[in-house]
Amino acid sequence: MTDQPDYKATVFLPVTDFPMKAGLAQKEPAIAAKWEAMDLYGKLRERRAGRERFILHDGPPYANGDIHMGHAMNKVLKDIIVRSQSLLGKDAPYVPGWDCHGLPIEWKIEEEYRKKKLNKDEVPAAEFRAQCRAYADKWVGVQKEQFKRLGVMGDWADPYLTMKFDSEATIVGELLKFAENRQLYRGAKPVMWSPVEKTALAEAEVEYEDVTSTQIDVAFEIVDAPNAPELVGAYAVIWTTTPWTIPVNQAIAYGEDIEYVLVDFGVGEENRSTSSNELLEFSRGRRILVAEALLESLFIRMNRDIELRFGAGSRIFPFNVLRIKGSDLAGATARHPMHALGGFFAEPRPFLPGDFVTTDAGTGLVHMAPDHGEDDFELCKRFAPTLGTKSLPLAPIFAVQGDGTYRDDWIWPQDKSLSVINKKLLAPDGPICSDLRAAGALLTVRNDESTRHSYPHSWRSKAPLIYRCTPQWFIPMDRTGELGRGTLSGSLVLSGGNGPTLREVALDAIEHTRWVPERSTNRIRSMVEGRPDWVISRQRAWGVPIALYVHRKSGEYLVDQAVNARIVEAFKAGGADAWFGADHQALLGPDYDLNDYEVVNDILDVWFDSGSTHSFVVEARYGAGTRADLYVEGSDQHRGWFQSSLLENCGTRGRAPYDAVLTHGFALAADGTKMSKAKGNGVDPLKIMSESGADILRVWVASTDYFDDVRIGKEVLAGSSDAYRKLRNTFRYMLGALSDYDEETEAVSYAEMPELERYMLHRLATLDAELRSVVDKVANSENWLEFSRYTRAIFDFANSDLSAFFFDIRKDCLYCDAQSDPRRRAYRTLLDTLFHALVRYVAPIIPFTAEEIWQSRFPSDEDSVHFLEWPEIDKHWINQHLDNKWTLLRDQREQVNEAIEPFRREKIIRSSLEADVTMGELLPSDGVNFAEIAIVARIEMGVGDGIIVKPSDWHKCGRCWRLLPEVTEDGSLCNRCDDVLKADA
Template sequence: MTDAPDYKATVFLPVTDFPMKAGLAQKEPAILAQWEAMDLYGKLRERRKGRERFILHDGPPYANGDIHMGHAMNKVLKDIIVRSQSLLGKDAPYVPGWDCHGLPIEWKIEEEYRKKKQNKDEVPAQEFRAECRAYADKWVGVQKEQFKRLGVMGDWDDPYLTMKFDAEATIAGELLKFAESGQLYRGAKPVMWSPVEKTALAEAEVEYEDIVSTQIDVAFEITEAPNAPELVGAYAVIWTTTPWTIPVNQALAYGPEVEYVLVEFTSIGIAGTAIPYTDALEGWDHPALTRLRGKKFVVAKDLFDSWHGHLLKAATIEMSEVGKTPASMTETLKVFKGTDLAGAVARHPMHHLGGFFAKPRPFLAGDFVTTDAGTGLVHMAPDHGEDDFALCKANGLGPVFAVENDGKYREDWLWLGGQGSVINPKFVGKDGPICTDLREAGGLLAASDDFRHSYPHSWRSKAKIIFRCTPQWFIPMDMTSPLPFRGGAGGGGSPDSSAHGAIPHPNPSPEGEGLKKNAATLRDLALNSIEHTRWVPERSINRIRSMVEGRPDWVISRQRAWGVPIALYVHRKTGEYLVDKSVNARIIEAFKGAGADAWFGADHQALLGPDYDLNDYEVVNDILDVWFDSGSTHSFVVEGRYGPDARADLYLEGSDQHRGWFQSSLLESSGTRGRAPYGAVLTHGFALDGQGRKMSKSLGNVVDPLKVIAESGSDILRVWVASTDYFDDVRIGKEVLAGSSDAYRKLRNSFRYLLGALSDFSEEEKLPVAEMPELERYMLHLLARLDADLRSVVDKAAGSENWLEFSRYTRALFDFVNSDLSAFFFDIRKDCLYCDAKADPKRRAYRTVLDTLFHALVRYAAPIIPFTAEEVWQSRYPNPQESVHFLEWPEVDAAWLSQSLDGKWAEIRNQRNQVNEAIEPLRREKIIRSSLEADVCISDLAAILNDIRSVSEQDLSEYFIVANVAFEQGIEGITVKPSEWHKCGRCWRLLPEVEEDGALCDRCEEVLGA
């Protein structure tokens, strides 16, 4: 018996050098080098010159350390969007940038000084600033290479840095625009202050953490009560969780409509004793009892029971040393409205110290006083609370500035002078000096270190912050501006800026003609801009709107060294800042030449010019809030590079930037231009670990993007980013990345198949769509539908609700490749590809569609996996001076869409799945080895009902990849049996004309005979 002929060499198997194993970690750096050598970004700008422009303005990260997963997620998402816009044929530049000023960098330099036990304040300012500049420059270089390694394409040779001289000059110029329009004032108000960093903080620089604080009840003796004389001698009780504010108390606030009670502790003693309670229970003079016994107190009626229980609980803890529990009896002497407290006066518990503490503490009506918690009376410290400040100011009580920059009381303060810090738990605790002194003075009713609540912290030092009244520079939210609404109605009055404790500029308008009739406040302008901006996801508008509606005036000054100075001169007598366009022009020119350093070492008389005497002016040396820096970047990046009327199409950052960059940019542009600096804003969530926890070094759950890239490659990380529902927080870990790797591998293998199947394809082989079999036309129909779905994600002009929802884009792309192509189309047509004659129309049609698919899919994939897309493209069209990223959106004919194909082919695919399920038991039991050996019978009735009877049995057997399909009456559903036909030695199909296994079928004989 002779061996059967080997027909392997006669089969047209795919041929490609494209490897199945990606090796991305090693391959991607070489592709990056190729892009740099050919100047990919520069050439792309040349090719898109004159096209419609799409500007995604990059939010600047801080240049102070290696990138983390949040950076990677953010930059990859931006790059995917920019590349997709370029794919649409737009000129989509990307200018990366960095925030180089402010505490993030300055804090790092101070840490180095602290390690050397040196004081930063003893270093010359210019020297310290130079160190900050060098530190920022170093990390810009490091992060730049890390971002490039992610595959982020941009103008890396000319990024924007807020510390570049031109940028610093522009930032100063933006500030002076506010000054010239009167939208600036200096006033003393409580602001968020970091005693550790010794500077004011913006809301965006604050995070909230749960802490346990000391809560105390303090009694203020009432000395005057003209509307209720019986209150004299009683004690007004306040409750606070900030004991350190008691040394700066100046008043007490009450609710005019709140009901209060005057209550006397008629007796207090030991619970369970047989002796009746009396004022002098023999043998029990414990301080927890004596400070209450026989005294009268004023508290809100609705809070009396909870307050009384709170007092006894505190006393029980205090008396635990003697193993006794207190009990009491009280008598309500009077119920009265808060209005009866009008004109009343109390004295501070530490009044015996004299001076500030001997002054009477007036009762003031406060609308903010509630009966939610505490006692219904609130102690007022105008230095340390917004409500306190406003109420006291309205009643002629100003701040006393007792707490210094470092959180200590100033040396000359009568009580606790030179002591602190006020954020030290031991200092403010129940056994600390504040509580001890109050206890000895008889003013402390209760104290416990057990109050759990959320409290603001600096997100850099992680230390608690305080509200502290200091002279600062503010941009007012509710003072009218000379800028009208853009895109909406104007209007709106304004309160006098003196309500902020400020001296307003005398000429609100640059020309001094007064405010325009349609002038609006900055808050009005910003809210109007919000309504005319597209927010992605749509729900994010609620967050930014509520923040702007409720935010206080913008504190723009910082008491630091590294940043852009508030370049103003303030008249020593009038307190007004100088507004002179000629002076401002000289300041800006000086900054252009030497940056912000020009201010700190300036010849200020020269800058003022001959019309002003420097001796008459104070030189302001505060620096600008770094959020003002980043909020101004649109002016020197977008407008500076693309023209004064240019505006960013998109800002994209994490959800925390609603109180950060999104908002500071909105306020800066609204205040100077009357509109937002962006047309749309996309908000993404945060990267969490695989279990949904915040990444933390202490938890050991940090996923380092640099390690992921080194092990798996950037394209795997990019697949993860593009696949996530990034509008919410997303998870990443080994299992998640394994899923991304698997998805990538399937897509790569499909590209490998396409490259192999098209290895010798030529234009002459193409077949018109009209001459193609229905299966090929169905695949073109699915491609056209996919194209529309993907375009709805990237093309804003489509008006789609799915705009920028790349998880939808990626899911649709991968599902099409895996389900429609690999598992269906490729599977069915591999026999045609391998075994049909090269000139066979069906094979030509198939390869024509494969070519169409290749050109579409490599383009669709390019924004998401740019390295692999380049590798795929160069494998088919090798040219070191060309790139897949020069290509534009594929030409997909909308006429390919044919809804009539959907129903029929959906049922064919459904029947195909059912056939496979029916075959599987036979395969498991090794009755047959492959589906090609199966004969399938389908109920004729079922076939008619399911609209597949019109499809020939021969075609169905090809679609189902079986030996034969027959329609039969009298059977139910689908039956399968081994075929009795023989197997062709070349194509391996079992066909009736094959006389014995290994012989050739008619088709294969014809192909070989040709």
């Protein structure tokens, strides 16, 4: 064969400067700087002005440290949603915000004090609050830049902060609305209390950890039993995991329908153990009362206790039993184990019927300490009017102080320097158990793995919590009255003094809110159904004060709209600090004397702060009565921000502040465990961005099934990087193929397109419908906001429909057809359509890369891909006939490729272009060259069985490399290529 010319220069290869290597970590900051310089967000607001508005209201993170993966996941998801709504042509503003008050920030300042060995209580309150404000301001600035680095587009020039004076004024104004509607009260009730942080905590600030507790069985001697005289002198046994509450016991609860047994150990003297111990001695000749269903478990505890101290073989001795009905305990009383101390302890403890008493665990008798339990408090409160005494009021006595220690004047236990969460106090040999043992009342005591159970802890200090009764401010859940104005979308009317309760309004609002995923409805409903009154007061320093005046004699708080207006104006001028240094007589005005009023200085629960954000963000910016279209946070916010926002808005406006709520899961380590510094398994989003770029992280977020907890690690991110790389190369190919495309001279109509191009328009229209079902609430509500579906559909289309199928088939047309050839023009027309659609589709997911792609083709300092709107897709492109036909053709193409693959592996042929194929199936190939679709030399259908492959005996064209019958020798030209070169000559 003679030497053939090199035709490489005659082939129309794609030309582009768009690099295959992304280099996102270096490029993204420059793109973000350009967006900021051109005021992308502001210009987008101008372009969308007057359009349908979509408001995603940002839940405020705490300004107290660098962002973590949970922050990144949440903010990226929000940004994808907002950008997708903007792509639909809506005015979709995004106002980021921060929660700046409360314990998380205050705790950080206290930590700095502790490092310097300073006492917070010795620092002037104004100075301490100023330090909290400065700390929050610092981290707002840090987090703002980190969120911007993620590609989050929003009003960063004017975010909302709960510590801005206007915000604080609005928060206190919202509080005063509750006061004006008489939906506030101050009362002493047991609440979750942190002895370490010395404040009440909201349920959302509580986490649960397993602990090993000292658990005891304590005997109370029965001194009176009018309905069962045989009980007198017997011992009622209670079981508790909180021995520190025994000193404040005021009653014993029983179940009226429970069957009890009186166990008499006064028989079988000859079978008694000779071991000397107080438990056996206690049992000698005595009788104990316990629920029959729990008798066996009590005996097990008693025997274990004996064996632990005195070895195997020591057992409790034989006994007789007498059955007692629970209702027979009415009117009975017992002595406190420490009755010899006199006073409070000397008063008999009444037996009270409690419907909460069960036989699930314990003894079926429950010791009541109204200071330290909700059931205890409510039961004792009910019977206090008839059974309470001066020494035993059946009401809180506040023996335990804010730091968890007993009052100095409290007579038991003797060591009052130990907090009730201190292990020394609670130990089996600690002061409480020792005194009970000495009094002959300690039946059993255990502290080992068998007593391990879940216990509430502070999410900030990680210290154990206690239930502690303190004077607090509450918003009632079940008080009827006036809640907001107007009518719900349902049937509850919210005006007048006999309207529904806050719980009823909230539950109705839940039913008229869209919850995504739908199963999250059950979670929020159950939490609202069972929640207690909202404790809104905190005994801290940094936050919005409960700006109320309480009359010293009546105990009623002042409700006067003129006074409230002056309070709000003072907050606008000086923020929350204005209250602490206020001229309160001036705020009260001439109609009231300050001497008659107590100034309340408790701090508002920060969940009330964040629950009020709808008023100073959504309504303040977009008009009174405006509701957010969507709230988006993690699943923990069903008991946090979702709920506090719901309750605050239902209490002041009679409805939810949102139309829909999306709940996502948590970001977990690669092994599925919670990320923590201690374990060293955290994944830092800042590091990912500095090494791989924000768009890789965004691909991960968009690809996950974020309605549940999701994992992230090196392998997961490698998968995201690989998916991104393939998508980037798809765009790189299109940019190269369209480098000199001129729509005016090249574009062809739909009717002029070959069938393959029309099939690809059908596939594009199908993709468009799938993507719209995710972003457009109206299009298909079932898939709304399921961006894993959105992202997967784009990647599958780019990889399977385009790169592996359409581009693979048409590259020959692009490279080798004449530039004016109708088929090549149709292909490039379709590529242009695909480009304009796909770059829009991916812009919410990978905004930096989408901008890079757009600017590569249409460079401009004033334009942006993010100004674009959803592509126009002709509904007539949908063609089911073509879909059926080409689905079959594509399936057969895959089967042909599989049949050719062994020949390639064995190097019998180097490319599918060198293969001749015969196949038994006769395909609907009218108007289609299936050899071109399968990218083989030739194909014969309806011959033989199955698919047979053999090397072609045709020669290869030196320009297009196809094997064709007209090519006389390898390297010479086929008819097409010869015509193209002659035309260009």
